[in-house]
Amino acid sequence: MPADNLDEAVDLQATLNSTALQAQLSKNTFHIISLTHCTDCGFEIDQKRQALGGVKRCTECEGFHQREVFQKKQRAM
Numbered sequence: 001m002p003a004d005n006l007d008e009a010v011d012l013q014a015t016l017n018s019t020a021l022q023a024q025l026s027k028n029t030f031h032i033i034s035l036t037h038c039t040d041c042g043f044e045i046d047q048k049r050q051a052l053g054g055v056k057r058c059t060e061c062e063g064f065h066q067r068e069v070f071q072k073k074q075r076a077m
């Protein structure tokens, strides 16, 4: 991968991470206790992720869930 593409990919990932973090922070769920294990796959949820509060799924399952929600919204439009 050329350096320019890699830089763009790194920038895009940083933007996505920042957007996801802001979305989570805006939910103000710190007071809600997170689950220790994912409701979808049963694997342990990363402790940093649990610290966000109100977390029910591991990162991977949350990604699948968000994509499903996004696709349902797209179909409804």
Ligand SMILES: [Zn+2]
Binding pocket: 038, 039, 040, 041, 042, 043, 057, 058, 059, 060, 061, 062
């Ligand atoms: Zn999971």
